[in-house]
Amino acid sequence: MSKKVLVTGGTGFIGRAVLARLVARADLRVLAWTRRADAVLPVGVVPVPLSYNRTFAAGSPILGVDTVVHCAARVHVMNDEVPDPLAEFRRVNVEMTLDLARSAVELGARRFIFISSIKVNGETTQPGYPFTAFDTPQPCGAYALSKHEAEAGLREIAEQTGLEVVIIRTPLVYGPGVGANFRSMMRWLAAGMPLPLGALDNRRSLVALDNLVDLIDTCLDHPAAANQTLLVSDGEDMSTSELLRRLGMALGRPARLLPVPGHWIGLAARLLRREAIHARLCDSLQVDIERTRELLGWSPPVSVDDALRRTALDYLQRRQA
Template structure:
């Protein structure tokens, strides 16, 4: 396998990708001469993106710059390079952010809502509109939330809640969501690179084979932490009223946050699995979750 240029290697996903082998080479956009770092790598993997805004200070322009403008700059350099394959990591948020009671496919209509989701979709549309030379191809991947050791996302917040013995107040909503463990994410990347001749230019969904319910996640956290956490099933109508108050007054819960925490959001990975002839992913969704939660426990 030839060398792979990785853009955005300093993040959670990037660090795991670079650990696969020394064939993955980090290209830092912080270097003004980053284009000179790229040599004869046949494949470019773009992980550059802005997702989290923990301090609540990011603007729409911030998302557009990182998730759209930088993508354009990298892709335009790819077109002028000798590389043949551009793999761009988008997000399920470009398609749907709040709710789907059936697994979403690549053909479903997009409904991004947040600045993050809209910027991710804008980049997808721009990329798919570009004219590609005959010897080049573009592969866009849409993962749901990626988790694993070193992850600082929402699973970590839920872990802290349960580990401290704080009752989970939204037990009345037993929703199911698709996730992807970092192990399965890296597996998809390797399979795409090793079988790139099977892949056509287009958008593909990647995810764990099984969705997880909130109840299952809490059960895994409880077992690992040894906490017998009480789940409080506050009536849905009361939680929804509190969330509406949060739309006006700055409290931890508002309508959008409640929808993200309690709705079903499912995605299908069948299309890419059929193309790559994948019968089953390396680890189950539950095993991947256990690995992530154990990593939180080790540093708690």
């Protein structure tokens, strides 16, 4: 008998890839929790409409769901225009998550996989001192705080009900269809724009979408994943300079990097009030995934260069369409 897996956020960047991976498994029946009746889903995925006054609309085919993969979230935005960003983050990322988990328990779900953020650990690391799953959380900002609070609430539900909670904290995720800062970098490189980032010696962990989805797939069934907080990355850290060079090669447009000293870039960022962008480009943020490897016997299946090539090819094809 096929197991039922419910995926939220199935029209989003991560959720779409999760659906495509899971629906290919013959032993699963895959459902997607959707806000829109006209949502485009992979063939074989069963839509589950969202009700605005309860977690699931009446008649939804969710009885007997075994596992929930919760990708839906209000993501971090650079210039938030809502009056109270923290309240809005809490409404979506905390309250909705915990309501969903409680409903999942009532429906008989065994496991709840929550896609969280490495920002729960903090914003930056010192080179050579990566974040681990055992670190005391130091969330900074409304988004990170909401993810931290959701994690704490899920652990309470797990203790009270026996639901197996799996928390996956991700750094920046890239892959086909990526947006935001990563797409901006590809646009700069494709245009041949000179960038003053050639002298950076920071270290950042990223995770390819294919590697993240592979870990999620592994966590559906692996007994050792139950009630664990898992960190994920590609297993290879790069400076921003190195990332731009390798991404430029993937795009067929070698990066034009100027060796501007990092402290000059920091001074310019402060003068232009672009400290947040400066931090994402110039600071270090490393993630230690050894515990994830040891617990699950898992390693990232896709190399950084292969993932960058797939990302670049998708970007170029979309630009030409």
